[in-house]
Amino acid sequence: MKLKYAIGVDLGGTKIKLGIVTSEGRIVKKDSIPTLANEGVDKSISQIKKGISNLLKGNKNLISGIGIGSPGVVSLKKGTVENPPNLPGWGKVHLGRIISKEFSLPTFVENDANAAAIGELIYGKGKKLNSFIMITLGTGVGGGIIYDKKLFRGDLGGAGEIGHLTIDINGPKCNCGSRGCIEAYVGNNYFIANVKKKLESVKESKIFELIDNNLENLSPKTIHDASLLNDEFSIKMIEEMGQNLGFGLASIVNVLDITNVIIGGGVSGFGKILFDSTKNSIKSRVLTPLKSRVNVYPANLKNNAGVKGASSLVFYS
Amino acid sequence: MKLKYAIGVDLGGTKIKLGIVTSEGRIVKKDSIPTLANEGVDKSISQIKKGISNLLKGNKNLISGIGIGSPGVVSLKKGTVENPPNLPGWGKVHLGRIISKEFSLPTFVENDANAAAIGELIYGKGKKLNSFIMITLGTGVGGGIIYDKKLFRGDLGGAGEIGHLTIDINGPKCNCGSRGCIEAYVGNNYFIANVKKKLESVKESKIFELIDNNLENLSPKTIHDASLLNDEFSIKMIEEMGQNLGFGLASIVNVLDITNVIIGGGVSGFGKILFDSTKNSIKSRVLTPLKSRVNVYPANLKNNAGVKGASSLVFYS
Numbered sequence: 001m002k003l004k005y006a007i008g009v010d011l012g013g014t015k016i017k018l019g020i021v022t023s024e025g026r027i028v029k030k031d032s033i034p035t036l037a038n039e040g041v042d043k044s045i046s047q048i049k050k051g052i053s054n055l056l057k058g059n060k061n062l063i064s065g066i067g068i069g070s071p072g073v074v075s076l077k078k079g080t081v082e083n084p085p086n087l088p089g090w091g092k093v094h095l096g097r098i099i100s101k102e103f104s105l106p107t108f109v110e111n112d113a114n115a116a117a118i119g120e121l122i123y124g125k126g127k128k129l130n131s132f133i134m135i136t137l138g139t140g141v142g143g144g145i146i147y148d149k150k151l152f153r154g155d156l157g158g159a160g161e162i163g164h165l166t167i168d169i170n171g172p173k174c175n176c177g178s179r180g181c182i183e184a185y186v187g188n189n190y191f192i193a194n195v196k197k198k199l200e201s202v203k204e205s206k207i208f209e210l211i212d213n214n215l216e217n218l219s220p221k222t223i224h225d226a227s228l229l230n231d232e233f234s235i236k237m238i239e240e241m242g243q244n245l246g247f248g249l250a251s252i253v254n255v256l257d258i259t260n261v262i263i264g265g266g267v268s269g270f271g272k273i274l275f276d277s278t279k280n281s282i283k284s285r286v287l288t289p290l291k292s293r294v295n296v297y298p299a300n301l302k303n304n305a306g307v308k309g310a311s312s313l314v315f316y317s
Numbered sequence: 318m319k320l321k322y323a324i325g326v327d328l329g330g331t332k333i334k335l336g337i338v339t340s341e342g343r344i345v346k347k348d349s350i351p352t353l354a355n356e357g358v359d360k361s362i363s364q365i366k367k368g369i370s371n372l373l374k375g376n377k378n379l380i381s382g383i384g385i386g387s388p389g390v391v392s393l394k395k396g397t398v399e400n401p402p403n404l405p406g407w408g409k410v411h412l413g414r415i416i417s418k419e420f421s422l423p424t425f426v427e428n429d430a431n432a433a434a435i436g437e438l439i440y441g442k443g444k445k446l447n448s449f450i451m452i453t454l455g456t457g458v459g460g461g462i463i464y465d466k467k468l469f470r471g472d473l474g475g476a477g478e479i480g481h482l483t484i485d486i487n488g489p490k491c492n493c494g495s496r497g498c499i500e501a502y503v504g505n506n507y508f509i510a511n512v513k514k515k516l517e518s519v520k521e522s523k524i525f526e527l528i529d530n531n532l533e534n535l536s537p538k539t540i541h542d543a544s545l546l547n548d549e550f551s552i553k554m555i556e557e558m559g560q561n562l563g564f565g566l567a568s569i570v571n572v573l574d575i576t577n578v579i580i581g582g583g584v585s586g587f588g589k590i591l592f593d594s595t596k597n598s599i600k601s602r603v604l605t606p607l608k609s610r611v612n613v614y615p616a617n618l619k620n621n622a623g624v625k626g627a628s629s630l631v632f633y634s
Contacts, residue, residue, distance in 0.1 A: 073574070073606040082606040131472055143572070147471075152464070154574025155448055155610070164571040164604055168497075169484050169564045178567070178602045180485075247486045250495070254481040255460070255569055257390070257471025285495045287481055289390040289399040293472070 005061040007052060007105075008311030009068040010112060011044075013037060013086030013139040018051045019304070020059065021311035025123035027304060031055050037087050044087065045095070049102055056103075065106040066099055067313035069115030069306050071140055073158035079109045085175050086140050108313040112306055113142025114151055114160050116299075118316065119309025120262055121146050124300030131258045133249065135162050136305070137265035140175075141183040147258065163187065165248040182248040186241050188267065192218055195237050206231035220267050227273060238270045239277040246281020253286050253294065264299030271298075322378040324369060324422075325628030326385040327429060328361075330354060330403030330456045335368045336621070337376065338628035342440035344621060348372050354404050361404065362412070366419055373420075382423040383416055384630035386432030386623050388457055390475035396426045402493050403457050425630040429623055430459025431468055431477050433616075435633065436626025437579055438463050441617030448575045450566065452479050453622070454582035457492075458500040464575065480504065482565040499565040503558050505584065509535055512554050523548035537584050544590060555587045556594040563598020570603050570611065581616030588615075 072084030079096015117134035143162030163183035171180025389401030396413020460479025480500035488497025
């Protein structure tokens with residue numbers, strides 16, 4: 001079979017990742033460009049166009065189409081994106097039409113986390129699973145549900161917003177307007193803010209050395225690095241993240257009777273500490289008949305899951 | 318088309334409801350018998366047999382099969398019931414095989430709330446809906462998810478346990494072993510216990526007259542009756558129930574992008590106060606693009622949804 005090529009666009013709150021991907025899921029060229037979300041919707045769209053144009057410079061492969069993974073509720077049929085929580089001011093945007101017109105290529109838009117789940121299903125850990133819940137940790141916390149080898153999209157394609165499962169109705173305020181959503185605990189900004197606050201009353205942590213005593217330097221990476229040095233506080237923080245994640249996932253495991261969970265996104269690099277605590281937390285909360293079936297896996301595609309998943313939309317349609 | 322007949326068995330924590338139901342969903346004969354759950358699994362099974370035998374006495378219609386709606390995780394293929402939360406000591410029971418052997422009739426077992434959802438899909442409010450979340454309020458709080466006119470069962474048929482969505486990880490202890498599940502707020506026993514406790518510090522409520530000043534007489538019905546007399550406290554209690562229900566449902570609406578909710582079970586008789594507060598609570602919590610699509614309907618089949626749903630399993634297989 002002749003290799004085909006597609007462009008995958010992973011539209012994030014802070015940057016747009018792009019790649020030319022083969023029909024076997026290999027990235028042959030990649031790039032990234034800032035989203036400039038604060039400069040408004042038109043600016044971000046022109047950034048997407050610019051990113052694709054850059055990618056196509058010097059390209060000699062025949063491109064079958066463009067796949068875009070976008071935050072927010074996406075209509076697959078219309079290619080529209082509605083009110084993505086981390087892209088303020090977007091309202092309803094006909095992203096598919098705009099990009100398709102610009103490049104004269106078939107363009108498919110899907111929720112970014114759904115796209116990541118499809119990528120994992122085709123090329124990654126999900127290849128061997130019949131059903132799984134994919135959760136992608138980042139600035140936002142997205143999700144995608146694969147049931148019986150197919151993406152569960154719900155009525156208008158908005159399914160999978162696992163980041164907006166509430167674990168405590170009186171919990172911290174979330175970007176989406178609600179309270180106590182998983183995202184308000186484990187989304188990058190919320191997590192870092194929480195660790196920063198707790199560090200104020202912690203005297204001994206290896207983090208301080210790693211950040212040169214400047215809390216502005218605190219990042220998921222420094223917390224991870226400290227945990228690898230057996231820093232008790234950092235390990236506790238990562239465990240707490242897994243625990244909160246597990247509390248929310250337990251609800252959805254109970255409701256869907258899907259017991260395989262795949263965690264992707266940058267923070268999933270926290271590794272064994274995060275996966276173990278997430279798994280234990282889910283098991284401590286789900287109904288008895290489900291407990292023994294609970295599994296938590298790291299995503300295979302790591303940071304490229306978004307780009308690869310987006311590209312797979314082209315080969316899938 | 319010649320009318321067919323099936324037996325529907327709705328196995329509850331306190332009583333077993335049974336009926337002979339036509340393929341058009343009309344009950345031609347019905348009965349009920351106590352579950353005697355405290356006397357153990359064998360006793361409850363013999364109660365089911367006794368109930369069916371009673372129902373068949375004098376029956377002249379040709380029965381196509383038996384459908385059983387049971388609490389807990391049910392395997393449709395094997396006809397097994399596992400650890401139903403309100404039937405202590407059950408473990409794993411081959412209910413389908415036992416009943417089929419006893420009556421020499423094909424027997425189909427399904428989670429009781431899933432069966433209620435199927436009944437609603439075939440005969441009730443769900444006839445006109447493509448997808449909906451069914452929640453059944455009773456001693457336990459069950460659920461069933463209909464997506465694209467089909468029951469969503471999950472990996473082993475356990476999907477739909479909406480009663481065990483957590484709304485507050487530090488909330489009240491639930492029968493299932495977890496904390497802050499919807500059921501621990503709106504399940505009959507939890508709800509009554511909560512109202513009873515609050516009544517201790519309430520001086521003026523029309524409830525006192527309705528229960529002859531004896532808190533032992535407190536029931537969902539007396540609370541409903543008081544609300545119809547404009548009793549402020551009772552109205553507040555029902556609103557609070559709807560609010561808690563809505564908090565949990567909002568999580569699942571976000572995750573599934575299914576925005577139609579049907580509420581059935583005894584307590585759904587609380588009527589407009591309950592439905593309005595549930596709807597408002599869901600809308601206050603779901604992601605912006607979903608808000609305008611949220612609808613909450615009362616079940617059409619009322620208390621017979623369980624028996625009718627169970628019977629429809631026979632016509633469906």
